[in-house]
Amino acid sequence: MELNDLVLVSVDDHVVEPPHLFEGRLPSKYVDLAPRFVTREDGTNAWRYEGQEMANVALNAVVGRPPEEYGIEPTSFAELRPGCYDINERDMDANGVLGSLCFPSFPQFCGQMFANTKDKELALALVQAYNDWHIEEWCGTHPGRFIPCVLPAPWDPAVMAAEVRRTARKGAHAVTFSENPSKLGWPSLHSDHWDPFWQACSDEQVVVCMHIGSSSQLVITAPDAPFDCLLTLTPMNIVQAAADLVWSPVLRKFPLLKVALSEGGIGWVPYFLERVDYNYERHHAWTGQDFGDRLPSEVFNDHVLLCFIDDRFGMASHEFLDLDHVMWECDYPHSDSTWPASPEKVLEHFETVSGISDHDIDRITHLNAMKHFSYAPFPLLGGKDRCTVAALRARAAGHDVSIRSVRPDLVGAQRTRAADLAATALPQ
Amino acid sequence: MELNDLVLVSVDDHVVEPPHLFEGRLPSKYVDLAPRFVTREDGTNAWRYEGQEMANVALNAVVGRPPEEYGIEPTSFAELRPGCYDINERDMDANGVLGSLCFPSFPQFCGQMFANTKDKELALALVQAYNDWHIEEWCGTHPGRFIPCVLPAPWDPAVMAAEVRRTARKGAHAVTFSENPSKLGWPSLHSDHWDPFWQACSDEQVVVCMHIGSSSQLVITAPDAPFDCLLTLTPMNIVQAAADLVWSPVLRKFPLLKVALSEGGIGWVPYFLERVDYNYERHHAWTGQDFGDRLPSEVFNDHVLLCFIDDRFGMASHEFLDLDHVMWECDYPHSDSTWPASPEKVLEHFETVSGISDHDIDRITHLNAMKHFSYAPFPLLGGKDRCTVAALRARAAGHDVSIRSVRPDLVGAQRTRAADLAATALPQ
Numbered sequence: 001m002e003l004n005d006l007v008l009v010s011v012d013d014h015v016v017e018p019p020h021l022f023e024g025r026l027p028s029k030y031v032d033l034a035p036r037f038v039t040r041e042d043g044t045n046a047w048r049y050e051g052q053e054m055a056n057v058a059l060n061a062v063v064g065r066p067p068e069e070y071g072i073e074p075t076s077f078a079e080l081r082p083g084c085y086d087i088n089e090r091d092m093d094a095n096g097v098l099g100s101l102c103f104p105s106f107p108q109f110c111g112q113m114f115a116n117t118k119d120k121e122l123a124l125a126l127v128q129a130y131n132d133w134h135i136e137e138w139c140g141t142h143p144g145r146f147i148p149c150v151l152p153a154p155w156d157p158a159v160m161a162a163e164v165r166r167t168a169r170k171g172a173h174a175v176t177f178s179e180n181p182s183k184l185g186w187p188s189l190h191s192d193h194w195d196p197f198w199q200a201c202s203d204e205q206v207v208v209c210m211h212i213g214s215s216s217q218l219v220i221t222a223p224d225a226p227f228d229c230l231l232t233l234t235p236m237n238i239v240q241a242a243a244d245l246v247w248s249p250v251l252r253k254f255p256l257l258k259v260a261l262s263e264g265g266i267g268w269v270p271y272f273l274e275r276v277d278y279n280y281e282r283h284h285a286w287t288g289q290d291f292g293d294r295l296p297s298e299v300f301n302d303h304v305l306l307c308f309i310d311d312r313f314g315m316a317s318h319e320f321l322d323l324d325h326v327m328w329e330c331d332y333p334h335s336d337s338t339w340p341a342s343p344e345k346v347l348e349h350f351e352t353v354s355g356i357s358d359h360d361i362d363r364i365t366h367l368n369a370m371k372h373f374s375y376a377p378f379p380l381l382g383g384k385d386r387c388t389v390a391a392l393r394a395r396a397a398g399h400d401v402s403i404r405s406v407r408p409d410l411v412g413a414q415r416t417r418a419a420d421l422a423a424t425a426l427p428q
Numbered sequence: 429m430e431l432n433d434l435v436l437v438s439v440d441d442h443v444v445e446p447p448h449l450f451e452g453r454l455p456s457k458y459v460d461l462a463p464r465f466v467t468r469e470d471g472t473n474a475w476r477y478e479g480q481e482m483a484n485v486a487l488n489a490v491v492g493r494p495p496e497e498y499g500i501e502p503t504s505f506a507e508l509r510p511g512c513y514d515i516n517e518r519d520m521d522a523n524g525v526l527g528s529l530c531f532p533s534f535p536q537f538c539g540q541m542f543a544n545t546k547d548k549e550l551a552l553a554l555v556q557a558y559n560d561w562h563i564e565e566w567c568g569t570h571p572g573r574f575i576p577c578v579l580p581a582p583w584d585p586a587v588m589a590a591e592v593r594r595t596a597r598k599g600a601h602a603v604t605f606s607e608n609p610s611k612l613g614w615p616s617l618h619s620d621h622w623d624p625f626w627q628a629c630s631d632e633q634v635v636v637c638m639h640i641g642s643s644s645q646l647v648i649t650a651p652d653a654p655f656d657c658l659l660t661l662t663p664m665n666i667v668q669a670a671a672d673l674v675w676s677p678v679l680r681k682f683p684l685l686k687v688a689l690s691e692g693g694i695g696w697v698p699y700f701l702e703r704v705d706y707n708y709e710r711h712h713a714w715t716g717q718d719f720g721d722r723l724p725s726e727v728f729n730d731h732v733l734l735c736f737i738d739d740r741f742g743m744a745s746h747e748f749l750d751l752d753h754v755m756w757e758c759d760y761p762h763s764d765s766t767w768p769a770s771p772e773k774v775l776e777h778f779e780t781v782s783g784i785s786d787h788d789i790d791r792i793t794h795l796n797a798m799k800h801f802s803y804a805p806f807p808l809l810g811g812k813d814r815c816t817v818a819a820l821r822a823r824a825a826g827h828d829v830s831i832r833s834v835r836p837d838l839v840g841a842q843r844t845r846a847a848d849l850a851a852t853a854l855p856q
Binding site for chain 1: 647702712738
């Protein structure tokens, strides 16, 4: 596989919502109640809603900065690459990326900011306005370049199911949900509470995306643990969601349901699958788990989509994975994004691994994403030849992707503890 | 490698302490204050100390029971195989196991039961009595068959260091400690609080053993999560200790220190090591971590000993591991023990894996344990030929290893939630 021939679809990027998001999308009685984009005294930006303020921390929009200037302080729009919030500046062509699925920022992964509203009619109006903006403007401005991923209405599974069906009719085949709703104060995956939601997603072929961090539980090993511990453990913590999924009734009850472990990585999965089968064989006689004539690992592989940014060991272990369920991510504009060298980084994954065919590479880089998210960009864009890394980068000739200093005052100033993040208002 | 030629040293087993433990080992003023072994009204046994009672739950002493009768209820000695508590009935020969390192039960992994005593002179007397009993009676009755592993005195690092040095002089080259002392109310690995302890272990070549569960933090994903979630996640949670170790100053400050991640498994390690190097390269410029001309994974590999019971994927990934630091475990008499078929189960690990030599197998099954724990059984037992699976099993001809029903009333009765364990008094 030549770098220029890669076709890259990223199933995990992020939008920093632009100030005009709600304009013209709410009933007049709610216009003054909606979240408001504000510039604070210190120059940073935030969304203000019902007495709360939600800022965007630097690590979540740091693309294009030198690593010496990374940090978790709240940002102002002036510091960000316009691609963070401006759909016409998304920097994808220069990075050779054809398609992108974007998660929300200020409403949080599970739409908690709206869901906690007392007036549930207002909450639904906000979720619907957000989703309409996301589908129509964010994903609709450049047809074929974005995979819609809508917010849920998690306070009521029936409302939630209806919103999934409504947005599916508008072309959305992904919904963001929590890796652990129990930690957000809702029932867990082990109850039947969410069944209307799973049923709707199953019926409408909507993938439930559980992004790392979406339980709002930071893994703080100790009050003085350095930030590096959090950076290491946050992705690995997705194994808790994986265990909940395997041992809950959800996957066995809804045979067509698909769940993506967004930014969850892949290198831990073979070990995990061996463990769940081992536990099943040793312990099901007294715990009462019943998988019939199947194994827990088989059920997991039927349902769970794996997503990685950079995971060499995972790719080296490809024989232990279901390659129809592995997808690539760019993570723009977060700190772990491979932008602007995504094609080069992706290709490195395949170059040293034996037994990976060009078809495997195509599955991982775009075919799986197209299948699972009902995403069909080629006809809209004039055919596959116009969607390759080479074709996209040719269109972006001269686009400035250089690393730019924006906060030189931060160099050497950041020595952050993991626990500090808990004190920062942020969508994780 | 033939099954009969294997030499098996297990670096993780457990003692259920016998009632006479403290007899003749305490100053007379403390005799009446020591923990007392009691039989309760319901027939179960426990240790009573300072108003608390610590029972032994079935999963921790269930060897020889049919899985249908597993559970987490408190046990009576009458239900246990005598090998759990009687050093002359340890069942090792029949299982072909030469050597065994045994962790404590009722004092908990970090000796919390003694450490929480207000009178620290009494606490130390208990720790020393326990350690003397462990070294002299438990490990001394059958010379060459046990690797002493002593309790720490975690309330004072200077006292702790002195006890490490005292017991090292008596031949103990392992000490059990917590995978996360911060969760037990003590300072974390990120402070310099424990430096006298690390220094003593480093000087005396004493391995610090961090057993899964030794932070007393159960991984409860939800109040209604089934017990299977806990069974899956408890071992995988050791990754938090691994992250603390890598990012703390401990390993870089004490270059000769060795830490064992007991029952931690191995299959997750290559992924973890890739993640820490990735995080280091991407983030050290702002987090301030400094590994000089080395990588975090290299420092980890220098110091950390990996231990597994059953881990096929880990063995298949052996090229990504430091095989001088991988050791086997039997876990007798816990529920995950491979007793009485340990040789057969171990050998299966190597049979389907390419690139594993007989020397590699010897390293994993016994040479590494002998080196790291300063354990030299062959001269004491008449040479290696008398220590093989074949030789040991020949001595145990006729020993009854059949599975025996002891609690038929439990069949079908156990449908346990993970959260139920938190309500049970147990050493995890």
